[in-house]
Amino acid sequence: MIRTRVWGENFHDRLNHICQRNYPTGMHNCIADALRSDEIEVSVSIFEDPEHGLSEENLNNTDVLIWWSHSRNEDVPDEVSQRVQRRVLDGMGFIALHSAHLAKPFRNLMGTGCGLTWREANEKERLWVVDPTHPIAEGIGRYFELEEEEMYGEHFDIPAPDELVFISWFEGGEVFRSGCTFKRGRGKIFYFRPGHEMYPTYHDKNVQRVISNAVKWAKPTSNERPNYWANVPPMEPLKKPITVFE
Amino acid sequence: MIRTRVWGENFHDRLNHICQRNYPTGMHNCIADALRSDEIEVSVSIFEDPEHGLSEENLNNTDVLIWWSHSRNEDVPDEVSQRVQRRVLDGMGFIALHSAHLAKPFRNLMGTGCGLTWREANEKERLWVVDPTHPIAEGIGRYFELEEEEMYGEHFDIPAPDELVFISWFEGGEVFRSGCTFKRGRGKIFYFRPGHEMYPTYHDKNVQRVISNAVKWAKPTSNERPNYWANVPPMEPLKKPITVFE
Amino acid sequence: MIRTRVWGENFHDRLNHICQRNYPTGMHNCIADALRSDEIEVSVSIFEDPEHGLSEENLNNTDVLIWWSHSRNEDVPDEVSQRVQRRVLDGMGFIALHSAHLAKPFRNLMGTGCGLTWREANEKERLWVVDPTHPIAEGIGRYFELEEEEMYGEHFDIPAPDELVFISWFEGGEVFRSGCTFKRGRGKIFYFRPGHEMYPTYHDKNVQRVISNAVKWAKPTSNERPNYWANVPPMEPLKKPITVFE
Amino acid sequence: MIRTRVWGENFHDRLNHICQRNYPTGMHNCIADALRSDEIEVSVSIFEDPEHGLSEENLNNTDVLIWWSHSRNEDVPDEVSQRVQRRVLDGMGFIALHSAHLAKPFRNLMGTGCGLTWREANEKERLWVVDPTHPIAEGIGRYFELEEEEMYGEHFDIPAPDELVFISWFEGGEVFRSGCTFKRGRGKIFYFRPGHEMYPTYHDKNVQRVISNAVKWAKPTSNERPNYWANVPPMEPLKKPITVFE
Numbered sequence A, B, C, D: 001m002i003r004t005r006v007w008g009e010n011f012h013d014r015l016n017h018i019c020q021r022n023y024p025t026g027m028h029n030c031i032a033d034a035l036r037s038d039e040i041e042v043s044v045s046i047f048e049d050p051e052h053g054l055s056e057e058n059l060n061n062t063d064v065l066i067w068w069s070h071s072r073n074e075d076v077p078d079e080v081s082q083r084v085q086r087r088v089l090d091g092m093g094f095i096a097l098h099s100a101h102l103a104k105p106f107r108n109l110m111g112t113g114c115g116l117t118w119r120e121a122n123e124k125e126r127l128w129v130v131d132p133t134h135p136i137a138e139g140i141g142r143y144f145e146l147e148e149e150e151m152y153g154e155h156f157d158i159p160a161p162d163e164l165v166f167i168s169w170f171e172g173g174e175v176f177r178s179g180c181t182f183k184r185g186r187g188k189i190f191y192f193r194p195g196h197e198m199y200p201t202y203h204d205k206n207v208q209r210v211i212s213n214a215v216k217w218a219k220p221t222s223n224e225r226p227n228y229w230a231n232v233p234p235m236e237p238l239k240k241p242i243t244v245f246e
Helices: A017-022 A027-035 A056-060 A078-089 A098-102 A104-110 A205-218 B017-022 B027-035 B056-060 B078-089 B098-102 B104-110 B205-218 C017-022 C027-035 C056-060 C078-089 C098-102 C104-110 C205-218 D017-022 D027-035 D056-060 D078-089 D098-102 D104-110 D205-218
Strands: A002-008 A040-046 A064-068 A093-097 A117-129 A143-153 A163-170 A175-184 A187-192 B002-008 B040-046 B064-068 B093-097 B117-129 B143-153 B163-170 B175-184 B187-192 C002-008 C040-046 C064-068 C093-097 C117-129 C143-153 C163-170 C175-184 C187-192 D002-008 D040-046 D064-068 D093-097 D117-129 D143-153 D163-170 D175-184 D187-192
Touching: A002 A027, A002 A205, A027 A040, A027 A064, A027 A205, A040 A205, A056 A078, A064 A078, A064 A098, A064 A205, A078 A093, A078 A104, A078 A187, A093 A098, A093 A104, A093 A205, A098 A104, A098 A187, A104 A175, A104 A187, A143 A163, A143 A175, A163 C163, A163 C175, A175 C163, A187 A205, B002 B027, B002 B205, B027 B040, B027 B064, B027 B205, B040 B205, B056 B078, B064 B078, B064 B098, B064 B205, B078 B093, B078 B104, B078 B187, B093 B098, B093 B104, B093 B205, B098 B104, B098 B187, B104 B175, B104 B187, B143 B163, B143 B175, B163 D163, B163 D175, B175 D163, B187 B205, C002 C027, C002 C205, C027 C040, C027 C064, C027 C205, C040 C205, C056 C078, C064 C078, C064 C098, C064 C205, C078 C093, C078 C104, C078 C187, C093 C098, C093 C104, C093 C205, C098 C104, C098 C187, C104 C175, C104 C187, C143 C163, C143 C175, C187 C205, D002 D027, D002 D205, D027 D040, D027 D064, D027 D205, D040 D205, D056 D078, D064 D078, D064 D098, D064 D205, D078 D093, D078 D104, D078 D187, D093 D098, D093 D104, D093 D205, D098 D104, D098 D187, D104 D175, D104 D187, D143 D163, D143 D175, D187 D205
Parallel strands: A002 A040, A002 A064, A064 A093, A093 A187, B002 B040, B002 B064, B064 B093, B093 B187, C002 C040, C002 C064, C064 C093, C093 C187, D002 D040, D002 D064, D064 D093, D093 D187
Antiparallel strands: A117 A143, A117 A163, A163 A175, A175 A187, B117 B143, B117 B163, B163 B175, B175 B187, C117 C143, C117 C163, C163 C175, C175 C187, D117 D143, D117 D163, D163 D175, D175 D187
16 A cells, blocks of 8 residues: 655645635545545645644654645755655655645755746646656546646756647646656656646546546655765775875 | 856865875865866856855856866755756756766756766776767867766756766776766756766866866857747738637 | 758748748758857758768768658668668767657667657747756747647657657647757757748747757767677686686 | 567577577577566567568557667568557567667667667676666666676767666676657657676576566556647637638
């Protein structure tokens, strides 16, 4: 079983009536319900939980963390963000959804500004599969569509992704690298663009399929271990004497 | 002219007599002297300079920053490190040498721990060219050697480099990804392994050639500009009316 | 001086009156004229030339080969295609334009089918810069537009490019990886999508700028040399005796 | 079940007494026996089989093909090699072992010369894991060793791999990119260096583990389908009339 945790900001889905209508039990629960399966077990956490739901204990028992955030990106304490980042470097999978491109742990794992252009205009988004070999695209055809979404446009200020899985087309004239994988330390990261709170995006079967595929892809190898920084003896006999520098 | 700045910690080369003997005018000046040419103009800065030699003005007048640091990695203030990181994201080239793998701006640009294994044992290092098309390898043959160097060993905890130019072989049994390029924001980054303070590495003609090649490669494009985060109007007429969310 | 050769099929521009009107002196000459500068010297070759303009001598005196082809892709003899491929592996830059995605040397360098979807419908193409650090994007803003072009759509069956510089948006709903770099052997390769023969694309200043940037990027390093396959003696004394296998 | 086929040249293991002693039932059977599990079902084929064991039917019933070859690389007919290449582009996983770096289907999938340097001198090889997140490195520690192997050295003339998993250190002074992944078309490819016929390499538990991991990694997605080359209608209403070019 892959121990998966869906972390939701849970603000819009409590405070905005459109978002509430889309997600009566909260966006995080909609995502969590769609993921549960024979291979995936799911917990949820929200911003208002103690330690923002991201205690050492919670993280240590999480194989893959899914993160949706937006208006509270800056309110996540640095200490909590660093804890998440360390745990990713230690092997935990991390799936950043939509406006989590500006979540502190994501930005710090990328090292870049993670900026982009955006527009809320009920546009059609069409996500094209550009890597059909990728397990994250499993079961998705050549493309899929979302009838109405927020637009995110290039240039998206991220490092070149290790693998580019989806590129979005938007009605208003932009393109966007919508599905990107990264490896950092011992952890795997997937950024997935769709999911503005004003649309019922996480009810979409293709979106659910992609996230579920991503959880399976992002599960840690057993190779994870503390990050290394060590003085080591030679493995082979050296041909020169070792000078001890004073 | 590429406006290049060599930033040296300048501690060992003042305080340790072996390092002093290797670099009587300081390691940063040895590197700077080797770089000056018709295409490259060079300034130097050291840790003890006002604002650590990394004021806004200095950085704004720098196209490529070369950085050597070791024992004072943690003493560079966060504010200065962030200033360097922002300037790289804005287009400045950044060349991190040897123990600068733990320099704050490098680590923050990578987003990983940047750990490795190491050993001081006067070992032979042989640097193999694995990307002979790369301008940074220009003029280097199939490999070059350093008779005595510190060992750095894998796993090196960095993101997979955009391009891998050199791999080192060490006498004692390790390998290391020794020449790595990265792009972050609008800036180009090159990590180059050799250069322990106890050896006269920066007098080596091949090492000098690589750094000089790297400066030319890392110079900014004219495309650099502030990082983007903007609400933009549609470029194309939309087929659906825009709902104004209250 | 970068010795550049523009190879044009020169069929449509002789036989089709629309293409003729767009390119009265031939498409290859339009491209060549736009490239000539203090840094770039240009020759032209066409399919009808002796040895299709691609003799050993011609290729040996070419640093960067630009290739436009379409209806005669299959008529280039295997021997000529292999000669081009070998010369690329040996260091010659190679810029494949538009329907040259199915040119024999390009397909053989990629190893894949290089298929795509297409449509001739006078559509607007907008090319977004997704790698603003890249010298090939130098001087191009965030994007540029071509008012009318043929559509090429994903999935484009190429290896994941080493660097992705442009992504195209098309009016009819598709996206395409329009500017892709690859390194093969000692040679650099750039695929650039625009340039259907029915439109005056190669008169466009941005298109010309991109091709000119690409020539500078693709020029060989001095590292090129015959491909290697050699039995070599040990560089280090071995700790075990060598058995001679009978 | 992943339908795996081990293709062995089966010459040295019949004709050379050292190789025979290492692999009494043939190298291909040694590899096959180590792979069989609840997830992996294995068939074997050899060069001497009808159609060299690589008929359309055999390939269509193979999810992952493992290929060891050496002295008969050039004797595999072009037609058979192309059949294998097409099937890889169509989704079949392909694992090329050791001297299969010069196997026709591998070289044609790479598009490069695939040359390297080599030496038979009973050297120690140490394979370092440089991507601990990778499922192919699952269960392997920081490195593993083979007491005696043939040396393969850089420059290895392949495209930059999509992912670099292992780098080898050799006693005699060379390094080598020993574990490389590539995606081509809808297929996944893994090149794995060890396995000279004069050593009992495929009896090594780590080598067996890596190959078994690679089979699981290389299994096709359900996305595979014939390569695309199609004229398609617009998905969106176009704003301009379509001119019919005569």
